[in-house]
Amino acid sequence: MKRISLLGATGSIGIQTLEVIREHPEEFELVSMSAGRNIVLCRKIIHEFQPELVSVQEKEDADRLKSEFSSVKIVYGLQGLEAAAVFDKADVLVNAVLGSVGLKPTLEAIRSGKTIAIANKETLVTAGHIVMEEAIRNNVTILPVDSEHSAIFQALQGEKEKNIERIILTASGGSFRDRTREELHGVTKSAALNHPNWSMGAKITIDSATMMNKGLEVIEAHWLFSLPYDAISVLLHQESIIHSMVEFHDTSIIAQLGTPNMKVPIQYALTYPDRLPLLSGKRLNLSEIGSLHFKDMDLNRFRCLKFAYDAGRAGGTMPAVMNAANEAAVAAFLQDRISFLQIEDLIEKAMEHHIIIGTPDLETIQEADRETRNYVNSVI
Numbered sequence: 001m002k003r004i005s006l007l008g009a010t011g012s013i014g015i016q017t018l019e020v021i022r023e024h025p026e027e028f029e030l031v032s033m034s035a036g037r038n039i040v041l042c043r044k045i046i047h048e049f050q051p052e053l054v055s056v057q058e059k060e061d062a063d064r065l066k067s068e069f070s071s072v073k074i075v076y077g078l079q080g081l082e083a084a085a086v087f088d089k090a091d092v093l094v095n096a097v098l099g100s101v102g103l104k105p106t107l108e109a110i111r112s113g114k115t116i117a118i119a120n121k122e123t124l125v126t127a128g129h130i131v132m133e134e135a136i137r138n139n140v141t142i143l144p145v146d147s148e149h150s151a152i153f154q155a156l157q158g159e160k161e162k163n164i165e166r167i168i169l170t171a172s173g174g175s176f177r178d179r180t181r182e183e184l185h186g187v188t189k190s191a192a193l194n195h196p197n198w199s200m201g202a203k204i205t206i207d208s209a210t211m212m213n214k215g216l217e218v219i220e221a222h223w224l225f226s227l228p229y230d231a232i233s234v235l236l237h238q239e240s241i242i243h244s245m246v247e248f249h250d251t252s253i254i255a256q257l258g259t260p261n262m263k264v265p266i267q268y269a270l271t272y273p274d275r276l277p278l279l280s281g282k283r284l285n286l287s288e289i290g291s292l293h294f295k296d297m298d299l300n301r302f303r304c305l306k307f308a309y310d311a312g313r314a315g316g317t318m319p320a321v322m323n324a325a326n327e328a329a330v331a332a333f334l335q336d337r338i339s340f341l342q343i344e345d346l347i348e349k350a351m352e353h354h355i356i357i358g359t360p361d362l363e364t365i366q367e368a369d370r371e372t373r374n375y376v377n378s379v380i
Contacts, residue, residue: 008096032087055080128223150265151243151256215308325350
């Protein structure tokens with residue numbers, strides 16, 4: 001029995017993690033969780049899974065839940081998030097929160113010896129050097145939950161690092177993959193949120209449309225697999241059947257395939273190094289699909305992917321700045337304050353404005369994050 005702490009229980013990844021736990025009650029138990037502001041769903045989860053500790057974002061919500069669930073410890077805010085992450089009865093932390101708020105709870109969980117199943121991109125993007133050093137120091141395993149990184153992780157089982165030529169991340173292309181840059185002028189929010197392959201939260205769906213989501217994954221892959229950026233490629237693959245590939249120096253390529261179903265990488269992270277049957281979801285039938293399509297990525301068309309490579313290679317505080325600028329710009333787009341193409345413009349301005357600080361500590365990263373958000377909002 002693995003005991004799970006789940007940050008972001010009411011989000012897309014969190015809900016699918018709960019489905020995996022629900023399907024295998026003999027294997028998994030939810031012992032702590034965070035739920036942000038979605039108190040209606042939070043109540044339902046508490047009733048069904050009976051966690052011992054629950055964190056929410058606001059004190060008022062915490063006070064209401066305390067009066068309803070006397071047997072559950074209810075906490076709130078960033079301290080509550082950290083309490084859920086390090087809960088002493090948990091073996092595994094699933095970090096499925098959105099944004100850089102997931103960084104500090106992950107570090108605290110690593111220091112407390114938890115296995116980390118990470119779906120929060122920003123943790124490694126903003127502070128990969130700190131996270132991986134802490135994981136090594138505390139002998140903690142970090143398991144990827146993203147479908148692309150899980151695919152690479154699976155393809156590398158039993159392989160030697162010295163034999164890797166490169167890894168190839170596949171990208172669906174998002175909502176506007178078939179449009180030229182000229183056709184992106186004036187696109188609507190509803191169109192941007194209409195992903196052709198995956199059902200995800202609003203922020204991640206917009207990141208997929210700009211290709212920033214793939215850019216964040218490139219930086220994540222750099223840290224997870226200890227590879228230089230020149231050994232990390234991105235390939236446009238509209239069907240999302242091949243989730244990613246590894247090419248070895250003998251020219252062999254190993255790919256992981258499957259239908260677009262996030263429960264597969266979530267469950268693999270929870271069961272590693274074993275596997276369990278997936279009780280729901282369609283099996284892959286290649287004869288039904290018939291053909292798969294691939295294209296090289298155009299960095300002039302998908303400028304956010306270029307920004308990510310630039311930020312990763314620059315290092316220091318630049319990835320944190322790029323991420324903060326993107327979060328602020330996407331939030332503004334979702335609030336109808338800017339146009340779709342202005343997301344790229346704001347990220348570029350923030351990166352040009354920033355003076356890089358090399359090998360930053362956590363406080364420096366957090367300050368760069370705050371300054372960047374303020375800068376982007378001042379430009380808007």
